Amino acid sequence: MNEPYKRRVDELPQAVAEWGWRFHHLGIPTTEKIPNETYIPHLKIYVGGFESSPYGIEWMRFEEGCTVPELVRTVPHLAFEVNDLAEALQGKEVISNPSSPSAGVTVAMIKHQGAPVELLEFES
Numbered sequence: 001m002n003e004p005y006k007r008r009v010d011e012l013p014q015a016v017a018e019w020g021w022r023f024h025h026l027g028i029p030t031t032e033k034i035p036n037e038t039y040i041p042h043l044k045i046y047v048g049g050f051e052s053s054p055y056g057i058e059w060m061r062f063e064e065g066c067t068v069p070e071l072v073r074t075v076p077h078l079a080f081e082v083n084d085l086a087e088a089l090q091g092k093e094v095i096s097n098p099s100s101p102s103a104g105v106t107v108a109m110i111k112h113q114g115a116p117v118e119l120l121e122f123e124s
Contacts, residue, residue: 021082023081025057028059044062044065079118084121094108105121
């Protein structure tokens with residue numbers, strides 16, 4: 001029988017150490033206007049902070065009628081860059097199918113133990 005994955009405190013998460021995913025950002029929902037925010041009209045989302053955060057923090061404000069899953073609108077998420085989005089989604093609980101928020105990037109959201117995780121694939 002396979003033992004469940006369990007890491008030591010000095011080890012990187014399995015997604016990084018074994019799967020090769022790379023940390024991209026931490027997305028935090030907010031209801032406050034974000035300085036220098038950018039509006040993504042087809043998603044009805046305002047985003048800001050990513051360009052100036054040395055830690056990869058991105059604030060997200062959602063407009064009424066936004067169809068992003070409620071979990072993403074209410075709970076912070078981690079985002080990882082992956083080489084192959086379709087492969088990375090295999091066996092995961094997908095809560096937002098692949099879409100393109102901007103040119104050159106495809107994203108999808110998964111849920112892991114109640115937390116949203118964003119996966120991003122950039123065009124080469």
